[in-house]
Amino acid sequence: SLEVRLQCEVEDIITPEPETNPPFPDASSQLPSLKSLSGSTNTVACEGTMKDSIPCLSVKARPVRMPPGYQADLVIQLVWVDGEPPQQITSLAVNSAYGLVAFGNCNGLAVVDFMQKTVLLSMGTLDLYGSSDPYQRQPRSPRKSRQFAADNFCMRGLSNFYPDLTKRIRTSYQSLTELSDSPVSLELERCKSPTSVKGSRKLSLPTDLKTDLENRENSFSRSRSSSVSSIDRDSKEAITALYFMESFARKNDSAVSSCLWVGTGLGMVIILSLNLPASDDLRQSEPVMVSPSGTVLTLKGAVLTFACLDCMGTLTHRPYEVWRDPHSADDGDKTRKRKLVMHSPSSSQDMGDHQFAVICSEKQAKVFSLPSQTCLYVHNITETSFLLRADVVTLCNSVCLACFCANGHIMTLSLPSLRPLLDINYLPVTDMRIARTFCFTNEGQALYLSSPTEIQRLTYSQEMCDNLQDMLGDLFTPVETPEAQNRGFLKGLFGGSGQAFDREELFGEATAGKASRSLAQHIPGSGGIEGVRGAAGGVIGDLTRARIALDERGQKLGELDERTASMMASAEAFSKHAHEVMLKYKDKKWYQF
Template identity: 45%
Template sequence: MSSLENISQEGIQCLAFADSYTKKSDPTSLLPTLWIGTTLGSVLTMMINLPEADLRHTQPVVITTSGGPILRLKGSILTMSFLDCNGALIPYSYESWKDDSKEGREGREGREKRERTPTKQGSGSRTSPVPAADGDRQFVVLASEKQARVVALPSQNCVYRQQIVDTDFVVKSETVSLKDSVCLVNYLSTGHLVAYSLPSLRPLVDVDFLPLTELRIAKTFCFSNRGHGLYLASPTEIQKFTIDAEFCQQLNEMLGELFLPRDMPEPPKESFFKGLFGGGARPLDREELFGESSGKPNRAVARAAGGVGEAGARVSAVAGEVARAHQAVLERGDKLSQLEDRTERMHSHAAEFSSSAHHLMLKYKDKKWYQL
């Protein structure tokens, strides 16, 4: 650090383990190293000297910081990745690697082991050779909140640089494989998605995508290979996106239906017990009890009606018969009044019975048949 006051303000932002050519004095040695990116834009390297496998339990691992490159960029370091001399992406140590050209030859005895740089040769991420200084075998891609650089190793010369933003900052940056090449994809605080080719850092994509409105988006925004990415749109929703036009053309073929329409079944018929116990109090009227819907009238009622007609005929002939008919009509009115009173009482008793039946149903609703 240039000032002792800034030591307490600097922290580690990202780490990357890689086999890299870090020494200018020994350009042919490929050493395991740990690259450290800090919040103030510093890039430090730590060389790891591993003992032989049979001596691991007796000899310690030696870590040195001298001799490695020290680089400085503007803004906090966001990502560090490595390319071989042809511009192919070198996978990280934790990623699986498979060489398709060696498939089918593993069973041969006496196969010569060839030294190789662990690159994804079989994955199709290969570009044309990149002009570099003599002896350079590797490129390291460094991206910060403000700019990006491509540094050749072991000469440690900056071969390409790009100022991504001036006043704003980069939220997320990642080196991904897209089709047959490698590119650096960035999500800016202005909501733009910006992509650059590697290692030349030529602009490829600049599109207004998503405004940075919440901190949750900045924390969960990430990129993956083939131009895909995702972020947490809400506390319960994940939003996926892509910058690959070929994937967008095939999207309609990959869509499906989660639910299939089905006709609603017919409602079940109301059972007798449900209408008796579960219906509650029901209003009753005179028409329902004594009207046409109540059924056929009694034969005695029909005979009484016929008697009234004959009495009417006799009233027109004889005055005495009229008096007797008038008396019969008065008596019939009294009987109708009594019948109405009885109907009222019957209605009241029916309501009480319905209420009692409902309470009885509630009492025995949750009990089994053997508990009754």
Template identity: 45%
Template sequence: TPSFFSIRLMAGLSALCPGNCSSVGILDCVCAIWCPWTDKIVKDVLILLALIFPILSLTQNPFRFGRPGVECYCQHESGAAIIQLQFLINEGALVSALADDSIHLWNLRQKRPAVLHSLKFNKERITFCHLPFQSKWLYIGSERGNIHIVNVESFTLSGYTIMWNKAIELSSKAHPGPVVHISDNPMDEGKLIIGFESGIVVLWDLKSKRADYRYTYDEAIHSVAWHHEGKQFICSHSDGTLTIWNIKSQAKPAQTITPHGKQPKDGKKPEPCKPILKVEYKTTRAGDPFMIFSGGLSYDTIGRRPCLTVMHGKSTAVLEMDYPIVDFLTLCETPYPNDFQEPYAVVVLLEKDLVVIDLAQNGYPIFENPYPMMIHESPVTCCEYLADCPVDLIPALYSVGSRQKRQGYSKKEWPIGGGNWGLGTQSYPEIIITGHADGSVKFWDASAIMLQVLYKLKTAKVFEKARCKEEKPSTEIVDEDPFAIQLMSWCAESRMLCVAGVSAHVIIYRFSKQEITTEVLLEVRLQYELNDLESPEGGGDQTPAPPTPSTSPSPQTATPQTHTSTSSNSSDGIRDNIPCLKVRSSPLKQSPGYQVELVVQLVWVSGEPPQQISSLAINSSYGLVVFGNSNGLAVVDYLQKTVLLNLGTVELYSSNDPYQRQLRSPRKSRQPSGGLCDINEGSATSEDRCKSPTSGKTPLRADMEKVICQSVGCHLRVGALPFCVFLSTVLLSVCPPRGSIPLDNRDNSFSRSRSSSVTSIDKEAREAVTSFYFCETYNRKADGGLTPSLWVGTSLGTVLAVSLNMPPAGEQRLLQPVIVSPCGTLVRLKGSILRMAFLDSTGSLLPSAFEPWYEPNAPANGEEWDKVRKRRPASVSPSTSQELNENQYAVLCSEKQAKVIALPSQTCVFKHNITETSFVLRADVVQMNTGICVACFCANGHIMTLRTFI
């Protein structure tokens, strides 16, 4: 048995303080035992009782929550499992019973809850506890069938003990089993109902110290519930039956019900069903009572999900749950057990979730839960963290998140409303972004102990969804979760978001507070096929001339087309020039929040699937997105909707390739490939430049290629390109207005292996792009000033630079082209490059340039539109006091090493070998109290920080 279990409590703190005795509401409690090793609740437990203000519990650590944002944390030192909790109403105290047969009294009135008293049972095992409303006596049932009474004020045992042999018939010699239930009569607190596991129920008179009545049933008892008048009680049994008893009639039950049993026509007893683990009996003034229970389904319902049944009058509703039910309770309008209960909600504790059901609405919808019971609702596939984000960012995300239309939820507010919302222990706001296997992206407020969901984005809505497996396209490169998120890049200041998915797609989002409707998506396809390369081990005497770096001439405004992204195969049956997913072409109504700016897809080429994206970065100041994979990189201008650069990794080296990779003879089945390069064949006509190599076979492809050249404004160079294998084809799906719509969640698993190093024999031939960083820095030793740049890190430890020639800001930025040109190798490290950052001459961290957020859908004549038209990027430059030759420092971290490079001289001023026996999985350059540090997480589980000294 694991030595550590704990609970989470959802509690209203104000309800537990003496100063709030006049507060009105319901306080309920659920207790669960949770195993942190298996991530499951390992034992069913019983509900404690109804109190003042709602309280619930769940998960690995003790928390108390009330209304959204209220939280408190505490933990037992022993680490034993918590089996039950009892609150002292309006006294700021809590009694906990543990699996080691100890009970503890907690003081909740102080800032940090602490244990005041403890009591240990040495000879008996605790099975059930009951604290009557406004009572100072705690009743403790044991496995031996005895009941002990504890004075809560002194936390000592009284001399009163109810022995099992006195409770049952004197003539009966059989042991009744453990105590499974204790409760007092709602109309007379001097009478206790005691339920034994064997099926015996005893009504005990505390004053006369004897049993008034004994009720016997031939099936085991799981739970007991009172009618508020105290004249009847109901029991749930192991054969799926409910028995209703009159307290003065002990011979037989007044009524026996088998809710889910099949009634035989011959009047015989119904077939037994599964056990009813718990039942609650709640009355109303206006109508019939509610009988709510878990379990009791017929044995022939194999494979059916766990259910909660609500019986109200003649109607019976069976509510299916996603996970097994651990416990449930009913929230009522009054805390007094002798009054009409007037139930309004049911709280259901599941193994991995918490569900609150609205009893007042038809169909019993659930309340939207503000607490993240299960962060892996869909498996988390990637994660990003941002500390000290802009102060207006969390309110903006919460505002649009609270307005998201969620079908199937109750229209009412979360019913647990105790306590006051504090700001937590942190003085700065923090945000965590998680990408999931179903294509969703969630934004979490991590400023306090718990995570608060701010906003949820569903990226899968951009694509067509197959209705069944037969309609699933054959072009998908993964069998499950084709929309799973692999990488994310986020600019908090501009609120631009870029995500890369497992199906080799990239989606760029812009944040807007306005609701819009998109038109038909515009497609631009760029054919880009590369020949294979010989690995260095293969030998070869031929050394090709270095290719001319690819740049983008003046882009032209793309004319919207009406064609859709249909997947088509070539005439010989080989998949070619088709994406893995089909982009939706119908108009989309998009709610406020993140709305699609651009969709980029890599496509199949000559039957080969596209390589998954390994690195991603976005810069709002430049209006650029860059992504790379195992073959090369592509730079996309999302403002002009053009591809600026589409290169294999070898071309980034220019003539300085340290591996001198050789070209292999092109396969005869492949045609000469085209790329985004400057034209260097003077004899080629304009029409020839726009033709597809297979235009003679498929005229439609030729027309498509012509559209591409006219839309993007690029030129194609005929002939084989000496690149490392193929980067596939880039498909740009442009959406003039941006957007998002709901999509059903799919809780499928997604696993992504992460190799520590390239181990294939041709690793030099397959040099993947692993890291990017946009900056204003020096790209060459002779540079006299800062220029916009893109630094590229590869899997072989090489850092290369790409120069960005940006047009003037404002309207000229949308009209003039961005010139992109590789600058060659800067430095090399051991292992794959993971992180890059820049410091000024004083050692201060230099963030990338950014553009402040603006409303992209502002009216044309409004004030926001003037800001959009006149906007200028917020450029981040070094301090003006820098007069030294070494104006900047580049901090580089790979899987094995960390280096600090002085710029523009490109001299190494610091080098550290991080690990020899392991490798770094994740690294970042962060500001800490001691200064700028390189934080590393290694595969052996170690986390270390390296301080930079400048």
């Protein structure tokens, strides 16, 4: 089990809320417990002690019997940070060719090597920018180490005894710090309303949880200018998109290299450079280096997806490892090399000296030319709503960007020119399940869960609509009726029921052949007296045949009984005569015969 610590480096004014703290017992009973407190924040001496670097689950070290199916090879856990539970993971990406898994949340990004089972990178979002942060966000005050646990304990106790006073002190102090940090402090503060101050306090709290749609709507309303307010600078920036691919990490690169593209909720794109071992034989021994390249790209809205096109406009898939059965018979050689596919469909030599990077956010899409990092095309997709899903797919031997908007519109854009191809109103998002499960696939198809047990499939391709009837699946597979088993003679003789014969089988064209054309054939209709008479005659005939068969069976059974009785009488007579002959010649000598 690997434990990862993700911590946001922005120092906010954190005061515990009364409703979020555990009930505070009597103060007299808590005073002796102060003596047992130590400097380590991991020591749980009382209810007020802050949890830090503690995992949520404990992994069993002993062997555990697992049911058949997928087996866990590595467990990665986020730990508690400064008394806060691990935040929800907002994005995750796995690459089998690199042997890496990357995931992020509102605190930062972590990269784990699942082949060597080591943590390569665990960094806050602000640290990923370095000196390339376009907003130049700084902490409100110099970062201080967490104080003695007893101080935190006392603050929690005071906040429980004096909740109203605590709120007023925190609000006033926070407004003063905002005035000192804001570039337009006085004029901006005069224009602020009480609701905006209250909103800034909520945004600065690290335990504030919002739904996905609320976060997106709030991120759209913020200004993306260089003079961003202190509220925007101090809010946590979540990782929303991750993508492994072979691309140019920097402007002066002459060849593609392994990269990790990171997208954030503020529309920022950060490129991380991956330094992998040159030979696959050294992959298990040499370490992998992950470092920020310094390249930062900007969009409007939270980043949703990435894609890479070669110089010819063909979609380049991410590298992957060809799957193999680890339990196969020919896998006995331990030195068997992995089969990696690094570039598809063309090799690195055929990709040319540049490529196109397609980035789509909740508001707009951009196409950048690499390695120059020049924005070639930009398209503002929506202004009044936001995108829920965006995927780069292939359609009719070309590549396009398919988007699903929150207002129910499905839009497609050509690549790399971002020319609108389709904009149609499909359905409004009335269920969060649709927003979370909607995805686009190749050849103009899309899927989503309409209910917990139903998958809805749709298409926006005319060619697929024309061939829709040929592609519909069958609920049942037609199977020919098997031939009846041959009945033995004795089973047919002593069986409980007679053998059923088909009239068509006995007298049909398959057995008797086709009738002469000169013979007339009467076919009774389905209705009328003739049909009723024909049906009644058929039933009477069946009953008559059943009675005749029953009589014949009884007659045969009677004959069999008579034969059995006669055979028994004959056997008794033969036994009697044999006994008499034995008694007659029993006492006679040989010379008396």
